[in-house]
Amino acid sequence: MKTVNVDLSSQPGLVPVVSLDDQFKPGATLSTEPTSDGPLLDAYSQAVIRAVDQVGPSVVKIEVRKKAGPPHMTRDSSGSGSGFIISPDGLVLTNSHVVHGADRIELILRDGRRPDAHLIGEDPDTDLAVLRVYAPNLTAARLGESKTIRVGQLAIAIGNPYGFECTVTAGVVSALGRSFRSNSGRLMDNIIQTDAALNPGNSGGPLVNSRGEVIFAIAIDTAKYVAGWLVKDGRIRRSYIGVGGQNTKLHRRVVRFFNLPVETGLLVLNLEPGSPAGRAELREGDVIVEFDGHPIAGIDDLHKFLTESQIGKRSMLTVIRHIEKVTLVVVPEESPRH
Structure with a gap:
């Protein structure tokens, strides 16, 4: 086959193509020069190594034991997870689901020590928990x-x-x-x-x-806030009104007629006896669309606004009841402990 060599360097708009024929001739050797990505990959590796060197000593393995099964047929079960030390005096942050319901919690430190730990507090709503471990020479992240x-x-x-x-x-x-x-x-x-x-x-x-x-x-800002309150009180205080429900779509005519800020709301399915919602004369079948001036498009919106600051505070609850828009006064109470 005849090979024609064409010089493209002077042709505008064309990119020269390098032939690999010579690379694969008998006896030819491939270049072993480092690629241009080499320094970047090395920098990436060094960044990971430095971060692990700094944080690694504060990471702990958590082993838990708990009772499982009905009362007359309980059996021991075990599980494991991770956590990390957040203060030199032995505070450890982890997920609530790792330690929830544990009868015994044991930590394995980076150096192999296995001190016992106890639960200071947990918040299942944010899936955070704080443990206390008593051991010297701890490294906090x-x-x-x-x-x-x-x-x-x-x-x-x-x-x-x-x-x-x-x-x-x-x-x-x-x-x-x-x-x-x-x-x-x-x-x-x-x-x-x-x-x-x-x-x-x-x-x-x-x-x-x-x-x-x-x-x-x-x-991390949420984690720090929750951890601080767990250390102080052992729990996160929230308010509640004692209502169970599900998200529901509102008819477009209802939305337009009442000039509602949302197209969905929280349909009330049940009320807890003696609850703030019951005392406010909320009824099953009502659709909550606003709480204390905030639009309520569903259950998650209501949860978001039922904070500690609402405990004992008179709040306005707007609902759609049949074909009427009704405003009620509700006074949220502190949510029962989990």
């Missing part, structure tokens, strides 16, 4: 700030998946402000989404940025 987190930044997960100690995976922050439903049924907001591989046993472990600061998975 540095906590970051939610406002500094950016989509696309490096995210490093450290935990104990499948019982293996101190396993590291890395990825990026894929999205911010995601919502996720907790085991209690409430919607958790401001969740960080990452593509770092997470497996059973990673629960409670830290998500870390390239500076070695914990950004967690639940927004």
Whole structure:
């Protein structure tokens, strides 16, 4: 076959193509020069290594034992998860579902020590729990700030998946402000989404940025706030009105006629006896569309506004009752303990 060599360097709009024929002639050797991506990959690796070196000593493995089954047929069950030390005096942050209902909690520190730990408090609504461990020479992780987190930044997960100690995976922050439903049924907001591989046993472990600061998975500012109250009171105080219901779509004519700010509402299915909602004369079949001036498009909106500040406060509750718009006065009470 005859080969024709064409010089494209002088042809406008054309890109020269390099022939690989000579690369594959007998006796030819391939170039072993490093690619231009080499320094970038090395910098990526170094960033992960530095972050793990900083946070790794504060990561703990959590082993729990609990009773399972009906009272007359109880059996011991065990589970494991992860957590991280947030203060040198032995406060450990983890997920509520890791330790909820545990009869015994044991921690395995990075250096192999296995001190017992006890639960200070938990909040199933945000899936957070704080433990106390008594041991000397503890290393606390540095906590970051939610406002500094950016989509696309490096995210490093450290935990104990499948019982293996101190396993590291890395990825990026894929999205911010995601919502996720907790085991209690409430919607958790401001969740960080990452593509770092997470497996059973990673629960409670830290998500870390390239500076070695914990950004967690639940927004770190939320985690710090909840942890502070758990240390102080052992729980998070919230208000409630004692209503059960489901989200429902409102007829467009109703929305237009009453100039409602939402097209859906919370349909009341049941009322807890003696509850604030019952005393406010809320009725089954009412559709809640507004609470204390805030539009209510469904159960998650109502949960969001039933905060500690609403306890004992006279609040206006707007409902659609048959073909009427009714305003009621409700005084939320402190939510019973979980």
